[in-house]
Amino acid sequence: xxxxxxxxxxxxxxxxxxxxxxxxxxxxxxxxxxxxxxxxxxxxxxxxxxxxxxxxxxxxxxxxxxxxxxxxxxxxxxxxxxxxxxxxxxxxxxxxxxxxxxxxxxxxxxxxxxxxxxxxxxxxxxxxxxxxxxxxxxxxxxxxxxxxxxxxxxxxxxxxxxxxxxxxxxxxxxxxxxxxxxxxxxxxxxxxxxxxxxxxxxxxxxxxxxxxxxxxxxxxxxxxxxxxxxxxxxxxxxxxxxxxxxxxxxxxxxxxxxxxxxxxxxxxxxxxxxxxxxxxxxxxxxxxxxxxxxxxxxxxxxxxxxxxxxxxxxxxxxxxxxxxxxxxxxxxxxxxxxxxxxxxxxxxxxxxxxxxxxxxxxxxxxxxxxxxxxxxxxxxxxxxxxxxxxxxxxxxxxxxxxxxxxxxxxxxxxxxxxxxxxxxxxxxxxxxxxxxxxxxxxxxxxxxxxxxxxxxxxxxxxxxxxxxxxxxxxxxxxxxxxxxxxx
Numbered sequence: 001x002x003x004x005x006x007x008x009x010x011x012x013x014x015x016x017x018x019x020x021x022x023x024x025x026x027x028x029x030x031x032x033x034x035x036x037x038x039x040x041x042x043x044x045x046x047x048x049x050x051x052x053x054x055x056x057x058x059x060x061x062x063x064x065x066x067x068x069x070x071x072x073x074x075x076x077x078x079x080x081x082x083x084x085x086x087x088x089x090x091x092x093x094x095x096x097x098x099x100x101x102x103x104x105x106x107x108x109x110x111x112x113x114x115x116x117x118x119x120x121x122x123x124x125x126x127x128x129x130x131x132x133x134x135x136x137x138x139x140x141x142x143x144x145x146x147x148x149x150x151x152x153x154x155x156x157x158x159x160x161x162x163x164x165x166x167x168x169x170x171x172x173x174x175x176x177x178x179x180x181x182x183x184x185x186x187x188x189x190x191x192x193x194x195x196x197x198x199x200x201x202x203x204x205x206x207x208x209x210x211x212x213x214x215x216x217x218x219x220x221x222x223x224x225x226x227x228x229x230x231x232x233x234x235x236x237x238x239x240x241x242x243x244x245x246x247x248x249x250x251x252x253x254x255x256x257x258x259x260x261x262x263x264x265x266x267x268x269x270x271x272x273x274x275x276x277x278x279x280x281x282x283x284x285x286x287x288x289x290x291x292x293x294x295x296x297x298x299x300x301x302x303x304x305x306x307x308x309x310x311x312x313x314x315x316x317x318x319x320x321x322x323x324x325x326x327x328x329x330x331x332x333x334x335x336x337x338x339x340x341x342x343x344x345x346x347x348x349x350x351x352x353x354x355x356x357x358x359x360x361x362x363x364x365x366x367x368x369x370x371x372x373x374x375x376x377x378x379x380x381x382x383x384x385x386x387x388x389x390x391x392x393x394x395x396x397x398x399x400x401x402x403x404x405x406x407x408x409x410x411x412x413x414x415x416x417x418x419x420x421x422x423x424x425x426x427x428x429x430x431x432x433x434x435x436x437x438x439x440x441x442x443x444x445x446x447x448x449x450x451x452x453x454x455x456x457x458x459x460x461x462x463x464x465x466x467x468x469x470x471x472x473x474x475x476x477x478x479x480x481x482x483x484x485x486x487x
Contacts, residue, residue, distance in 0.1 A: 033173040051191055060272055086313070100250060105155055131277075147206075175216045285367045304390040310322075324457065374431065417441070
């Protein structure tokens with residue numbers, strides 16, 4: 001094979017530059033939408049922190065018990081994004097996308113119903129694992145109101161994923177921004193009893209978020225009726241008929257994605273529970289540092305979500321060079337941001353912490369000291385955390401979700417969790433040791449996902465797929481002619 005000519009290299013660079021621009025254009029609204037959703041939780045924490053440190057700790061315990069089920073659901077319903085993108089890339093009619101969307105909406109309702117039965121026992125669960133009884137009772141009060149937002153939230157994410165597949169991310173962003181403002185106002189009113197409303201305390205925060213998540217869904221339904229192309233899709237229009245093939249395809253791809261996300265977030269939730277056992281100041285510091293790191297994480301997550309769509313479309317069209325360019329663009333942008341966010345955490349940790357509590361108050365001195373140490377560790381693992389997020393989404397665009405699940409289980413639970421437990425409870429490091437374990441797990445997952453992507457690249461991404469039957473089932477064209485692979 002002859003070496004590429006200079007003209008070929010310039011064409012490749014031009015294609016990569018165009019793909020970088022397209023990825024940024026799609027990722028920017030997705031990043032802002034992710035930040036909007038995360039800001040709702042941040043708003044809850046800020047308001048609860050103003051109520052009392054105990055309320056903040058109880059809210060964190062409740063939210064982290066809720067989060068694995070929530071993110072498992074997001075993973076399953078968001079699988080409709082690469083499925084829809086592949087259908088569009090392959091030139092499918094809208095009927096197939098509509099059926100897949102309706103299966104995602106039905107799935108959201110099923111997952112929420114199962115989760116509600118579990119979350120209704122929050123107080124008993126937290127008490128059984130050794131959390132302080134008063135914190136467990138307060139977390140139960142928070143969950144009593146908070147859990148009902150799960151169904152509208154998952155349905156919103158299903159719809160948002162389809163909007164993204166059509167490269168229409170602005171409408172979900174607008175819905176999220178409106179909901180953030182509403183959530184802040186509702187938190188203030190319902191926690192502290194303003195504007196003639198009762199002071200519900202910690203339960204008011206949970207109720208405010210449930211109302212905000214419902215508002216997000218209502219707004220997205222409205223946008224789906226206004227946008228001409230989305231209106232033709234009839235995204236939320238009944239009846240939502242069960243379609244076995246599309247339902248199975250969604251779960252085949254989405255369940256490993258959801259389990260992967262739950263494995264990652266679950267290890268952070270376990271870390272939160274561990275912090276509660278170490279001490280209140282450690283738990284409060286962990287909650288603050290984790291929220292700051294989570295806000296930074298929204299950028300590589302959005303870049304990865306854009307990569308899922310861009311790679312998914314190229315995958316449906318079986319365009320290998322487009323897949324490679326989409327992956328390179330997303331990963332390059334991710335590395336640039338990771339370095340910048342790490343530098344920020346190292347340079348101004350107390351300024352970041354000041355958004356959550358008064359850093360100069362003597363009563364907060366222990367919490368601030370621990371939070372600064374945790375942010376330094378977060379800065380160290382920024383490259384690993386950002387890389388694994390984008391790489392996982394890149395692989396999802398190729399409908400590769402099972403091996404990433406194995407990698408996540410090995411990295412987070414086989415390596416990170418044991419190291420965190422050992423350093424956190426068997427050494428004087430305490431909470432810092434737990435975070436060192438988290439960093440080790442993230443680094444291992446990032447390296448293994450990178451190796452998985454390179455293996456896919458060596459195989460030509462689509463040419464040598466062993467599970468082409470699964471691909472056919474997902475995009476609904478088994479046995480049909482496909483466009484030729486472009487090199």
